[in-house]
Amino acid sequence: MAYTEKEARALFAQHAKYPLGFFPTPLHRLDRVSEELGIDLYMKRDDFTGRNLFGGNKIRKLEYLIGEALAEHAEYVFTYGATESNHAMQTAVACRKAGLKPVLYLTALVPVDESDVRSNLLLDQVLGAEVHIVPMHEGETEDDADERGAQLAAARQKELEAQGHHCYDIPMGGANRVGSVGFAEGFVELTEQMQALVKHADYIYHATGTAGTMAGLAAGRKLTGSDTKIISVNVSEKDDSYLNKAANLANEVLDFLGVAQDLRVDAASDVAREGNFYQPGYEKPGKESTEAIKYLAQTEGLFIDPVYSGKAFAALLAHVKSGKIPQGSTVVFWHTGGATALFAEQEIVGDLSTKLIYEK
Numbered sequence: 001m002a003y004t005e006k007e008a009r010a011l012f013a014q015h016a017k018y019p020l021g022f023f024p025t026p027l028h029r030l031d032r033v034s035e036e037l038g039i040d041l042y043m044k045r046d047d048f049t050g051r052n053l054f055g056g057n058k059i060r061k062l063e064y065l066i067g068e069a070l071a072e073h074a075e076y077v078f079t080y081g082a083t084e085s086n087h088a089m090q091t092a093v094a095c096r097k098a099g100l101k102p103v104l105y106l107t108a109l110v111p112v113d114e115s116d117v118r119s120n121l122l123l124d125q126v127l128g129a130e131v132h133i134v135p136m137h138e139g140e141t142e143d144d145a146d147e148r149g150a151q152l153a154a155a156r157q158k159e160l161e162a163q164g165h166h167c168y169d170i171p172m173g174g175a176n177r178v179g180s181v182g183f184a185e186g187f188v189e190l191t192e193q194m195q196a197l198v199k200h201a202d203y204i205y206h207a208t209g210t211a212g213t214m215a216g217l218a219a220g221r222k223l224t225g226s227d228t229k230i231i232s233v234n235v236s237e238k239d240d241s242y243l244n245k246a247a248n249l250a251n252e253v254l255d256f257l258g259v260a261q262d263l264r265v266d267a268a269s270d271v272a273r274e275g276n277f278y279q280p281g282y283e284k285p286g287k288e289s290t291e292a293i294k295y296l297a298q299t300e301g302l303f304i305d306p307v308y309s310g311k312a313f314a315a316l317l318a319h320v321k322s323g324k325i326p327q328g329s330t331v332v333f334w335h336t337g338g339a340t341a342l343f344a345e346q347e348i349v350g351d352l353s354t355k356l357i358y359e360k
C-alpha cells in the first residue's frame, strides 16, 4: 500500500541530511504560456534551490550526499562531470558551506581556453576547488575519457587516504541511491504544493542526464501511489536501456528507504523517456531548444538553459502541438537550474541573438 506524504517524509528523515538549499522551492503558474498552449502549466523552480543565484537540481541530492560525507567524517569530496558541469560546481558550493574540500575531475568535452574561462568552470575557480581537467585524447570517446578521469581520481584518493585524509566519492550527477532520495522528497514536496492549489498534475516534464533526478521522482511517485506521468527528456543520445537504469536506481532508493516490497518501479510502465530532443548532442544546442529558450523568455520573462531545460521545454512544446499532451491537461515543468550555461562557451550557447538596432 502506498504511503501518505507524511509517512513518506518520516522515511526520508531516517537519513542524514545537511541543509543547503531553500525549500520548498516556488511553484507557480505560467499564465501566458498556458493560455497560448491550451494547457494548465506550472513551473517548479529548482533554479531557486540556492545557495546562491546558481542553484539547481543537484542541491536536493547534495543535501543527502553531504549529510553522509559528514557522518563518515570525510575531509575531501571528489566528483566528476564535464568542464561546465552544474553538478560539479554545486558540489563545490555544498562542500564550502559544509567545510569540506572539493576535488573535481572534469572531462574537457569543450576544450578549455585559459584566457577566457567562463560559467561554471570560472565559479569552480572562485570557490577554490581542486580542479583536474581531463582532456579528450585523439580517438577517445566521452566514456573513455570519463573512465580515465575516474582512474586518475582513484589514484589521487589513494594518495590522500594514505596521508590520513578521508575522501568521500560522489558519482557524476550525484546519481546514486543517497542522492536520489532528494528527488523522491522533491516529488512529495511538489505533491503537497499541488494539493494546496487543489490541483493534480497529469504530467511532469524535466530534463534527464545521469537519471538521478528521474529515478528519485519515479521513486517518490511509486511511494505515494501517484498516477502523474513523468516524461524525462534525454539531453544526450541514449537507448531504451536507460529506462532500466532509471528504474533500477529508483528501486535502490526504495530499498534504501525501507519501503515495503510491493512498491517497486517497473521499467516498462513506470518510467517514460523522450529521446528525440537531444540533437545534435550533449552541450550542443539544437534549433528547437534555441527556439524554446527564446519563446519562454519572450512570453514569460523566464530563462532556461541550452544544455538541459531548453531541450526538455522544446519536447513539451512539441508534445502539446502533436496532441501527445491533450488540451486542458495540468502540466508541471520542472526547472532544474543551469542558467550559467547561457554564459558558457559559444559552442554551448548557440545563437540566441536578436537583431540589434544600431543608431548613428
Ligand SMILES: *Cc1c(COP(=O)(O)O)cnc(C)c1O
Residues within 6 Å of the ligand: 056, 057, 086, 087, 173, 175, 207, 208, 209, 210, 211, 212, 213, 214, 305, 308, 309, 336, 337, 338, 339
Ligand atoms: C544535472 C542536470 C539535469 C539532469 O539531472 P540528472 O539527475 O543528472 O538526470 C537537468 N538539468 C540541469 C540544469 C542539470 O544541471
